[in-house]
Amino acid sequence: MPARIYQRPKNAMQSGKARTDEWVLEFEQSEARRPDPLMGWTGSGDTQAQVQLSFADVEAAKAYAQKHGITARIHATPPKTLKLQAYADNFR
Template sequence: MLARIYRPAKTAMQSGKAKSRSWRLEFEPASARFVDPLMGWTGSTDMNGQVKLNFDTKEEAIEYAERHGIAFRLHEPQEPPLILKAYADNFATNRKVSWTH
């Protein structure tokens, strides 16, 4: 039973970073999914796939996994570089790109 600890990315519906600062512990699938022949739905016999635990910090998630004897894999997030822009940059005299309109 292997778990992964990661920080989820923000959804496409968000412009800010709300709900993306917490850390999540999820179990990796232990068995493959199957298709129900009658309805065509996907199913699984793995109940740990439904467990998603949220933690405030990475250390809390690691401590929980170690305390309960859960093997885990840690995925560190890749932070994009912060590019500061100002509205006044549109009118700068030393613009490197010409106006498009």
């Protein structure tokens, strides 16, 4: 059962950076999603895809995956860059 480990991104709807230092282990889907014939909702019988485990650092997530025999890929966090602008730049 493959999984991926990544650092939680900043929420685009708020300016705060809460929970961005957490690392998440998330299982990949093992079967394709299909529409339910009665309700029309998309779903599958794979319950592992609903599991998300949070860890304080990447080493703890790797240790958990190795202990339980989970093959995990680690997605590195891209570096954060700031674009500094002044209000006066809007009128150039």
